Amino acid sequence: MSLRGKAAIVGAALAGCGEAHGKSAMEITVEAVHGALADAVVSLGDVDAIATCQPLDMLSGLTLAQELGLNPKFTMNNRTGGSSFLSHTLWAAMLLELRLADTVLICYGSNQRTASGKLMTALGLPTYEAPYKPMFPLSSYALAADRHMTQFGTTREQLADVAVAARAWAQKNPEAFIRDPLTREDVIASRLVSDPLRVRDCCLVTDGGGALVMRRAETAKDHPRPPVYLLGGGEGTTHRDISEVPDLTVTGAAQSGATAMKMAGVKPADIDVVQLYDAFTINVILFLEDLGFCKKGEGGAFVENGGIAPGGHLPVNTNGGGLSCVHPGMYGIFTLVEAVRQLRGDAGDRQIDGAELAMAHGNGGVLSSQVTNILGTESTL
Amino acid sequence: MAAITLDSEMTDMKNSPGPDAVFAAKLAEGVFEIQKCGACGAHVFHPRVICPTCGSADLGWVAPTARGTIYARTVVRRKPERGGDYNVVLVDLEEGVRMMSRVDGITHDEIAAGLKVRASIGEGADGGPAVVFRPERGAS
Structure with missing residues (x-):
């Protein structure tokens, strides 16, 4: 079944x-x-x-x-x-x-x-991390970014391009919180918070x-709007605390994405529009790799120079994402709502023409929980 | 104080302090030890009740070589009047376990993945004892 x-x-x-x-x-x-x-x-x-x-x-x-x-x-x-x-x-x-x-x-x-x-959370620092005072959750993602740069040569500019693409999408979304122009240089000149991540690498509050x-x-067609069908879903949980991550460069998205796409009977190349949980710029690079849109280590090149911006080779975070549209602490539901809007054809200036198959991907903890949903229009059933 | 041991027998386990408390007690005595599984030989950190590799409860305490390699590093940027910058690292110990820590005795910018470091017991942010690292001088 x-x-x-x-x-x-x-x-x-x-x-x-x-x-x-x-x-x-x-x-x-x-x-x-x-x-x-x-x-x-x-x-x-x-x-x-x-x-x-x-x-x-x-x-x-x-x-x-x-x-x-x-x-x-x-x-x-x-x-x-x-x-x-x-x-x-x-x-x-x-x-x-x-x-x-x-x-x-x-x-x-x-x-x-x-x-x-600021981020409101009931979480305290883990027992074996508290003595070193990492910023929660920012330093955990900073460590992941540092490792990705070391291991694959991912550049500061490539991280910046994730934020720049999000802002370009946000400029097409009247509901986005920040719509001012943002350049790669702006991101790299923004305040350093936890190396290598800067303020503009971080999601909004x-x-x-x-x-x-x-x-x-x-019964879905008893309702007035076009139904958006759940075609597949999958989860992965690799750790809770970043000090326990098996491999800082591979997230549970490798498992969650494969499970979801197998259930849906689709492959990455079939997906028309992608919504990824971009709490920090490094997330997008990690998830694009782990979800199979590019090879491991090539996420930086994939996002570089507008790769995921309007007009790029894959539309990612078309609402402007957590980086530029909205991020009230937990962003997961917003990936789903934007996927629904795209599949209904409701996305206005940012609408992806003919979008029939969408991926929404959520992140929890500090790259700890990964959950992928594949959604489709009636034509994909 | 008497040596604290974590017996593999479940009956004794019920009457012994948990591994977190054992680790903390050792650290307070100036001793940094990690667990080793008597069944599969895997080293274990953080301290656990059962081995995450094989599930055995036969976990004993051993002194690590204290040698490690930086896996990843960040520097938390903080204004001088609020205490200034400090580094946070993930270290891979020779035994194959990873831990969060801090590297002392070197500028933050000199810390990078691959740096060889050695553990000692220093002070954590809360003023309590914590495992910290210093560069392994002369290491290649």
């Missing part, structure tokens, strides 16, 4: 992206939920399974049920970090296919920018929320 094409996203919405003054994380979440239910034309009372993961509320699934006034059959609160939501879609597809639930809601929200101005409604494929 395969889950390929058995479930579909029938509603999607964002809320509170950028700055949402005076709102709590859960209020932003519920605004997104309201939007997604309206998009799907689904009644709140029809929701019988929910999924969320919020950084500061360990029991956020219960909080969500309470806020929505629901008594769900399933409350999913699995916590793999920012990748959680791409895992939730897989669990949703399982519940739907087994007919244990009929309508699944997946959502997230954070007010971290207006509430604190914004508020924002997103929500999705999933239903079985057989």
Whole structure:
């Protein structure tokens, strides 16, 4: 039995992206939920399974049920970090296919920018890292970037080009938080934070929320918008703490991507548009390699000189990504919402013509959890 | 104080301090030791209850050679008035385990992957004992 094409996203919405003054994380979440239910034309009372993961509320699934006034059959609160939501879609597809639930809601929200101005997390430094005071999570990604540069000759300029491409996409997205021009030189001149990563290698700190409604494929066309089918999904977890990573240059995306693409019956060259969890510029290079868009060690060359920018050889992070569009602490759900928009043809100036097959890829922890989803239009079933 | 041992018998394991506590107690005594699996021979760090290579609970403590090689390095940039820059590294010990640490006695910019280093016990950010490294002088 395969889950390929058995479930579909029938509603999607964002809320509170950028700055949402005076709102709590859960209020932003519920605004997104309201939007997604309206998009799907689904009644709140029809929701019988929910999924969320919020950084500061360990029991956020219960909080969500309470806020929505629901008594769900399933409350999913699995916590793999920012990748959680791409895992939730897989669990949703399982519940739907087994007919244990009929309508699944997946959502997230954070007010971290207006509430604190920085990443809000309940996580402390690991026991065997705390004595050395790495910046959390930035130094972990800096170590990965340092190793990639050492081992493969990846350059400072190539890292910068990831941020430059994200900004170029953001300039086509009226919802993106930062749309000013950004050059390679700007990135390299920005403040050094944890070598080799500079401020412009780092994602934004914004508020924002997103929500999705999933239903079985057989009922997906009962909703007004074109369904976006989940064709494949896969996960990989290689470690929790960066000091325990088996190989700093190979992430669990190698496993999650292969699993997802096998289930979907597709290969990287088939994918029309890619949404990657770009908390830091090095992520994109690592994931493009591990997901098979280029060979290991060649990610730097792949992104160089506009390779993933508008007009490049692969459209990556068409909303502007976490680097330039939105990043409220956990970015995973935004990869899914942008994939949905592209596959519905709703992406405005940044629309990829004829996009039928999308990849959304989430990262959790410090390159620790990797979860890949393959999504497609009806034509891909 | 009495030597702390982690017996492989599960009954004894229940009555012994966990490996984190054993490691910390040794470090407080000025001793840096890592675990070695009696079943498969793999060295283990961080300290664990069972061997992540083979699953055996037969983990004993051994003194590493203290020699290692820098795997990756970063420098956290901080204003001088807030204490200045400091380095954070991942070190591969000769025994095949990796750990996070810091390299003292060398400028940050001289630290790079491949640098040979030697462990000693220094002070961590919290003021407690921590394994730190210095360049292995004369190493090729």
